[in-house]
Amino acid sequence: MEKIPLTVLTGFLGSGKTTLLNGLLKTPALADSAVLINEFGEIALDHYLIEAATDSAVVLDNGCICCTVRGALSGALRSLFWQRNDKKVPYFKRVIIETTGLADPAPILHDLLSHPTMLQHYRLAGVIVCVDGLFGAEQLDRHTEAVKQAAVADRILITKTDLATTNQIDALRTRLREINPGADLSRTGEENCDAQAILDAVAYDSLSKTLDVQQWLKAETYRRVQVRRGVGLSKKAMLLTEEINRHGDHIGAFCITFNEPLPWNGLLLALEMLAMVCGEHLLRIKGIIDVEGEDKPRVIHGVQHMFFPSSTLARWPDDWRETKLVFIVRDMDAEFVAQTLDHFIEAAKNKTQQEMAN
Numbered sequence: 001m002e003k004i005p006l007t008v009l010t011g012f013l014g015s016g017k018t019t020l021l022n023g024l025l026k027t028p029a030l031a032d033s034a035v036l037i038n039e040f041g042e043i044a045l046d047h048y049l050i051e052a053a054t055d056s057a058v059v060l061d062n063g064c065i066c067c068t069v070r071g072a073l074s075g076a077l078r079s080l081f082w083q084r085n086d087k088k089v090p091y092f093k094r095v096i097i098e099t100t101g102l103a104d105p106a107p108i109l110h111d112l113l114s115h116p117t118m119l120q121h122y123r124l125a126g127v128i129v130c131v132d133g134l135f136g137a138e139q140l141d142r143h144t145e146a147v148k149q150a151a152v153a154d155r156i157l158i159t160k161t162d163l164a165t166t167n168q169i170d171a172l173r174t175r176l177r178e179i180n181p182g183a184d185l186s187r188t189g190e191e192n193c194d195a196q197a198i199l200d201a202v203a204y205d206s207l208s209k210t211l212d213v214q215q216w217l218k219a220e221t222y223r224r225v226q227v228r229r230g231v232g233l234s235k236k237a238m239l240l241t242e243e244i245n246r247h248g249d250h251i252g253a254f255c256i257t258f259n260e261p262l263p264w265n266g267l268l269l270a271l272e273m274l275a276m277v278c279g280e281h282l283l284r285i286k287g288i289i290d291v292e293g294e295d296k297p298r299v300i301h302g303v304q305h306m307f308f309p310s311s312t313l314a315r316w317p318d319d320w321r322e323t324k325l326v327f328i329v330r331d332m333d334a335e336f337v338a339q340t341l342d343h344f345i346e347a348a349k350n351k352t353q354q355e356m357a358n
């Protein structure tokens with residue numbers, strides 16, 4: 001059965017999420033959507049979608065379903081799926097989750113990822129983040145959540161471009177590029193900003209055999225970090241603030257490559273170890289892996305200490321067969337990540353060699 005695409009729409013308070021969503025939902029392409037508004041605690045949200053929503057799902061004028069969910073989303077998504085199955089709500093093709101502006105997106109993505117039954121029905125199509133063209137820079141300065149939101153985005157939309165000056169928008173673009181070099185970045189009102197483009201641009205389908213790897217990974221936009229062979233793990237370097245950029249964002253975005261096939265177990269151990277020791281510093285990881293003994297590339301991606309189930313693509317791009325892992329981290333040393341990967345990969349290779357020798 002085809003999985004239902006799930007788009008997470010986030011962005012700081014007042015950044016224009018609801019305005020964007022209202023615009024998107026008016027377009028016929030998105031008429032068959034279910035919208036979940038994820039509320040937390042006492043934060044007062046009073047816009048039209050919330051007003052339209054009661055405890056359970058409400059059908060909006062355009063046929064979209066809307067409901068407000070307090071706390072964890074996974075239960076609501078499962079229930080929505082079964083309601084659709086039992087025809088208790090109109091059929092919907094996709095789900096858009098709008099989070100509250102104060103939300104750290106990582107726990108939301110964890111919630112979505114950590115329920116295997118939910119992953120049977122849904123797939124994460126992408127994370128869209130609205131950044132306020134006028135106040136975005138200030139929000140990035142003051143609020144860690146705003147930086148984290150930008151870091152996990154697949155697509156960033158700069159809003160309120162009618163209010164901001166060209167200089168403000170250009171400076172914001174540059175800063176967002178530093179935080180998240182691989183995200184699609186555009187401003188509302190731009191040509192490539194229509195509803196379908198926004199939803200399609202980020203589509204990562206774990207079952208898709210046709211994923212455009214280059215477009216998805218954009219490895220060339222990240223700073224390249226070399227693995228120093230045979231150096232091993234340094235005792236001192238784990239959590240460093242070397243990655244602080246000139247805005248003080250404490251965010252590092254880098255790419256690590258390996259040009260020989262890797263033992264899958266060694267790589268997994270390395271990633272597990274990184275997730276265990278410094279999971280909260282790992283904001284986003286994506287990778288295409290050349291696995292020893294396999295002809296086809298494997299895709300992995302994760303947020304903090306959670307990884308989406310890995311999947312295998314149909315084939316390598318014509319001009320590229322190399323492992324590439326991109327990381328967006330917070331207060332974490334890039335070299336430490338590279339050496340940890342190398343250490344566990346080498347250990348796995350040595351173990352296999354010893355087993356073969358015996």
Ligand SMILES: Nc1nc2c(ncn2[C@@H]2O[C@H](COP(=O)(O)OP(=O)(O)OP(=O)(O)O)[C@@H](O)[C@H]2O)c(=O)[nH]1
Pocket residue numbers: 011012013014015016017018019020045047100101102159160161162163188
């Ligand atoms: N001029 C202008 N105003 C905008 C734009 N986008 C949003 N706004 C206004 O900014 C305010 C906040 O927009 P919302 O869409 O409610 O923002 P939000 O991110 O959903 O806000 P919360 O859900 O409260 O976090 C509203 O008054 C909007 O009318 C824009 O592109 N231009």
